[in-house]
Amino acid sequence: MALKLQPHIERVLWDQQQISRRVTELASQISADFGGAANSDSPPPPVLVGVATGAFLFLADLVRNIDLPISVDFVRAESYGSGTISSGAPKLSLDLKVDVKGKHVILVEDIVDTGSTLSCLIAYLESKGASSVSVCAFLDKPTRRKVHFQPLGQGKFYKGFECPDDFVVGYGMDFAELYRNLPYVGVLKPEYYK
Numbered sequence: 001m002a003l004k005l006q007p008h009i010e011r012v013l014w015d016q017q018q019i020s021r022r023v024t025e026l027a028s029q030i031s032a033d034f035g036g037a038a039n040s041d042s043p044p045p046p047v048l049v050g051v052a053t054g055a056f057l058f059l060a061d062l063v064r065n066i067d068l069p070i071s072v073d074f075v076r077a078e079s080y081g082s083g084t085i086s087s088g089a090p091k092l093s094l095d096l097k098v099d100v101k102g103k104h105v106i107l108v109e110d111i112v113d114t115g116s117t118l119s120c121l122i123a124y125l126e127s128k129g130a131s132s133v134s135v136c137a138f139l140d141k142p143t144r145r146k147v148h149f150q151p152l153g154q155g156k157f158y159k160g161f162e163c164p165d166d167f168v169v170g171y172g173m174d175f176a177e178l179y180r181n182l183p184y185v186g187v188l189k190p191e192y193y194k
């Protein structure tokens with residue numbers, strides 16, 4: 001399947017092996033920071049909230065490498081629809097099942113681009129009483145930032161890789177709901193979206 005899709009990709013940015021190595025590192029960092037009872041300075045195990053749909057693969061890989069009794073939940077936020085430009089107003093269409101009041105939350109994202117999705121979700125989790133909100137984003141594309149966001153309370157910003165200023169697909173990320181199943185991250189050839 002990936003081979004059939006390869007002609008749509010201008011260049012591969014991170015392959016399966018590089019992704020797997022980095023995800024393991026991020027999970028180890030989170031496991032160490034939220035070490036729980038073994039370390040009295042550490043906060044209790046967090047709730048990991050994946051932002052559907054894009055974060056589904058990253059979340060699945062990340063949680064399998066976290067050695068703590070965490071909870072997992074989802075929200076759905078969508079602002080790109082079938083294009084490559086953010087509407088600037090993420091639409092939330094799936095709510096939390098876990099009560100996050102007084103809990104440490106880690107929002108898990110595939111990519112941070114303009115920052116509007118995260119800014120909106122951090123405010124939402126604050127309104128639900130989370131005691132801290134960290135962000136764990138597989139990719140960060142800082143050159144496109146329009147909305148500043150800040151982790152809540154003692155929260156941290158964990159990031160996998162810095163992404164160039166290109167529209168990328170794969171490892172959960174789509175264009176018009178396609179390419180999410182690519183096991184690597186690549187730059188989509190402009191002829192497929194222009």
Ligand SMILES: O=P(O)(O)OC[C@H]1O[C@H](OP(=O)(O)OP(=O)(O)O)[C@H](O)[C@@H]1O
Binds near residue numbers: 052077114115
């Ligand atoms: O920083 P931003 O400019 O807000 O962009 C980042 C968000 O955009 C994408 O989601 P999208 O709205 O495309 O929905 P999806 O997760 O269903 O693909 C991506 O998964 C992030 O959630």
Ligand code: HPA
Binds near residue numbers: 111113168
């Ligand atoms: O580069 C991107 N690719 C896919 N989805 C995205 N959402 C924000 N930026 C991107």
Ligand SMILES: [Mg+2]
Binds near residue numbers: 052077
């Ligand atoms: Mg998303």
